[in-house]
Amino acid sequence: MAVQKYGEQTVMALNGDEAVAWAVKQSNVDVVAAYPITPQTIIVERISEFVHNGEVDMEFIRVESEHSALSASWGASLAGARAFTATAANGLALMWEILYIVSSTRVPLVMAVVNRALSAPINIHNDHSDTMGARDSGWIQLYSEDAQEAYDNTIMAFKIAEEAMLPVMVTLDGFTISHTLQNVSVLPDEVVSNFVGERKIPRIKIPTIYGEKEVPFMLNPKYPITFGPLDLYDYYFEHKVQQNEAMKATPPIIEKVHKEYGEISGRSYEPVHMIPYKTEDADVVIIGLSSTMSVVRKVVDQLREEGKKVGAIRLRVFRPFPAEMLRKELSNFSTVGVLDRCISFGAEGGPLFLEIRSALYSSPSKPATVNYIYGLGGRELPPKLIAKAFNEILEVRAEPGTPIVKYLGVRE
């Protein structure tokens, strides 16, 4: 009776930011520390309303900067709270120093990032240069296609973060998703509350004068722990390798949490790391992130009607990068088009392209790859341009020497 099981959900008209705020409201979050920035502001406004109307029992620290937002969230989490923050673009850039400190101290924060272009010139609209700039900071990154997924990812992120003891970034596209109303299926409060539970404090073994003891991994006068010590060349390297191992161990956790979430919501986003569309018999595919991919799927449908064997793959988890899975998934196509909504100055392509091309280097069949950089600063990507890209990559094998990095939708 699966239908009845999910039938208790309420369909609400929410934009992406509101969907995130609802997820936070339902996820037993103890402390939120955040600072307003377009297009994230609706998240902090809605959370403020929930707090001021007594609909939720959380401490909301209205900090004086994003740097302090992440710092205060870190302190709250170390003190035993489930903590959340949200930002965008320049706010994320201001947090950069603390991003690394959060992940390296294994503090399981969840942060929503409403993707927006980085200054200069200042621009409030969507691209992915903010979170792509944070790709090496040790955070798990989940990219959401729509408001529903932003809601679902935020709830799942708390479980993933606390199980992996690593922070999670949930992203959603600025304005396209953050400010666009959508029907969102919202789970009953108690269902989400039971799903995420209250924050459980992990135990770690520490040496004491009475021998080794398992103690709560938090700031706690009963068993004092020193967090954030000076760590020099004699240990730092090993700690970084351990951190990387922790990150590499997260895919099964991410998959497990999605499966569990599917059981309560009917939405498990399988196969979790990437979602293929009409790829079974495709010659070429376009792979990309977030809201653009819904348009790409429409174009796939149109081109299929013309008899063209095209498909699409939406990557949901960018960190940890599912290189092995992508190698398996992509090896059978003749050409892979990669959509990057971000520019990596001076590199041979955007960040997603570089990772995919690198993954495919050790694939025996080595599909051709073409990078399309698009949509910077909120520039639209109309279906006809996506169709143009598909038609180009259908020809790439036939035309050796085709440039591998192109701009889509720019005046040249």
Add this chain to the structure above:
Amino acid sequence: METVWRPNIKELARREMETRPVESGHRLCAGCGAGIVIRQIAMAARKPLVWLNATGCVEVATTIFPYSSWNIPWAHNAFENAAAVGSGVEAARNKLARVNRFSNDPDIDLDYDVVVVGGDGGTYDIGLQAISGAFERGHKLMYVLYDNEAYMNTGIQRSGGTPFGARTTTTPVGKVIKGKPLFKKPIVDIIVAHQIPYAATVSPAYWNDALIKFRKGLEADGPSFIHAFSTCPLGWGSNPEDTIKIMKLAVETCVFPLYEVVEGEYKLTGPSIAIAKNPAKKRPVEEYLKLQGRFRHMFKPGNEWMIEKFQEWVDKQWEMLLKKAGY
């Protein structure tokens, strides 16, 4: 808050030996004032502490992995954000205690005071915004500034807390410009402008006065700020054995007067009261300056004006303080 607490040094020393909040064997320099400050904070506390530290000498010298001097729960995040981290800890404690979150877990204690510690770089300069934010929001935490008057941890560079004339590696004594040409930022006045319940200055040499103020700070009904003077033999070019003497002279010359600001009201404390009542007790700044290599150039022929300028500044600050304190 108790109106009068008379610290019993024997009892406090015994308790310190038993609980060892800050273990010996840390790598702070001989004669470092900050080492005294942190022990005094721990001695003054009645409740357990959770301690947040900005990047700086105390952090670097007490936590070299795999060792730690701290038998207090202690966390360091970065240089400029210790007050923000303290805000998060305080908010989390409030929420978790309110809902009795860990009441069934005998291994977790949520009944503690929050102390945030930073040096002059982390307070006057890079951390000022986070402190201002935390104080505006009213978090109940005690922020302690240990002021050794330069970026000592990175090798003696000038900060907003470096006094006039002092030689640092970024204000060298050159042929044209000799030492720092600017004066200290009035940090306590800046903090007091936030209208917090309690602020005070502390010279660890006057331990009785210091302990009372640390306790008042910890038990204030809201944010509190303690400006602790901290001799740095390495950076100041002073003899380690003169640390306490210099800390006393700073007060006796009115370079660093002792006072507290309770709900906006300035009150002198300790020897500063006696000097206010009897100005003859105020000693000339030369006595303080001459013990420190960082001021040595001021005693060379032709540089007398620097000592005069230093004295003028001290006199003016002292007069302003006397007015604020009702003298």
